[in-house]
Amino acid sequence: MMKWCLALLISFAGASIAVAQGLSGPSSVVAELEPGDGLTDPQYRSDFPRNVAPGWFAWKDKLGENGFRFSIDYLALGQTTDADLGEGEAASGIARFFGSWQATDLGSLTFKIEDRHSYTDVAPQFLGLDGGALSITGTAFNDNGLLLTNLFWTQRAGDGSWTLQIGQIDVTDFVDVYGLVSPYSGFQNLSFNTSPTIDTPNQGIGIAGGLKLSSNFYAVASLADADADPSNPDFDVFSDGNLFKSIEIGYTSGFDRIYLDNVHLTLWHADGSEDQGREEDYGAAFSAAWFVGNQWMPFFRAGAAKGTAALYDRSVSTGIGYYGRNTDLAGLGLNWAEARGFDGDQFTFEAFYRFSISPGLQITPSVQFISDPLLNPDQDNITLFGLRTRIVF
Template structure:
């Protein structure tokens, strides 16, 4: 399952496929991808791009100054990279299931600015569980139709990014092609990242969208005047990042998305953003998955560079996505020293279940240093759809991140 990563890297350098250039940083357009807060481009930057990054300490730079000096030298030559490690532990009040879960994610990711307007982005991950149930599935284990620890699973070694970005000199359009993760750019907003913001899928990429795993794909984006933009993508609907392959070229099963959006300016593309996303996923040729399609709407606007109210809704045919219909509202907060916080409320209905479920999450991210973050959180799930004996479930979580 973990595969030969070296062979895969060589293979995908030749066969790459997509994302887009001016959607990279919260506040300042960069040379990287069309990507949002969970992308490599965002993760390579200290802080959040909004508040003044004056941290409480300089750890771990102060314990390995030579390492970071070497990284800085490479960055000046156009090659930036990070190694980071996440750990997430969660405790559930559910009477059924394991009641607790923990897992970790090790990542090696970076970007090489090969030409003035072209760059190569990569990310390799190892996701591993410390307990019999990983946090991603702890809500399901307790009877809630809810992904409570997005990305924190036990999927092993994954190649989640290896793509080339090409952009116009004036930034008016960008193409990306290669091993892509569509959740980096489909239906994004400022608090979308499960690594720095909410853990519940209800507040990440819209849970009514049947987004595929990272795989071969192509995407592009273009400015439409000074405030509007359009983004589209084609990606492997059956992708498996633990074993990247070219099967999509023969089976033709595709995930497609088209987004039309409005922003106050392209330097604030996912902080001040209103958009409509349409998507469709082909039925699999082996009959394991029927066709799926739907639409999602998102509105988020950063007020005084501090408060991020958001409203997000979606509806789908519901054959493979988590929910048929979903509505989320909430408020994000950008604090001093690049701290961050959020509170979100979600209502959802699912296919084949004659009832609805309510979810809430609140978190506070303490940014101790550019390389150390600690995020306690609490989730509440009312009327868990898979457990009629429970009226509600509460989950307490603690997420940490260290960056070298």
């Protein structure tokens, strides 16, 4: 399997800066340096915090003109639930420093350093599990501390036909992405982020690339450390041989809209690890999302896995996003899932509304409703309310 995927990677190495968005979904550094969710001519209610620190942003803009772009942001998420079990409340924050340096015409260095910390005994990522639902209710909002989540080199073809990334990568930046995938700006439940049937590893050493196959079709593949620990980066992954591999074939209306209009099939495989107590795992995921009238984004996503490490064995999600005035974003999602070792099905509903006050300030209230929680069969359903904020400097 490893030799097969490596051969495909060599063949499919890359995706132009437009195709590279196939390697740079909505939660990636490339996307987050461009406010507005990829929309043209976004409108906002305010210019905060640029209007209170014009000198800082003018300095940033000047560095950007010389090829070095960066941002510092802070995100906070608070949640409360009526679950019979567990703490009932969770809150955490994420401080991030991220950016890119365009070192050559065709090569760039991307970096991201994070500090993830919890204000409560249970972080939002685990509040659902703590309350009896087999559900990640606050993706990425954990208590993992200081992390190196990106430090990779990107090399592009001069004609825009391929891109190759190598270094400390986050496979969730490009594996099975669509327009509403980001836990920082879209849905909070993992059921509507990267497929919960994919055993995606933590950020670590890897190599990824894609190829522009035609004016509408692309391919993306990756090899990454299946046992990665971004709090203690390990550069011996390829000698250890515990790898995560993926390959994706996709269709888009145009490479400037690759995660807005996108249909794809993803195949993946993760080696087992005795040290981590993980069995071999593999599966497939399908995703279809289309940005209708530059306002509505209906989506349908499904996945299946054979193994023990992914959250669910089978999962189907559907829903819709709506981009309103001032780049506000509303989302509705419904998920059905089943997991090995549990009787019955679990259903998850999430609704959120993101108020985009400015390019540097967003406030997102949300509600999640989980029916027939698999870890607590004595409770019929669990309701969870959340409030997420983000400020960018």
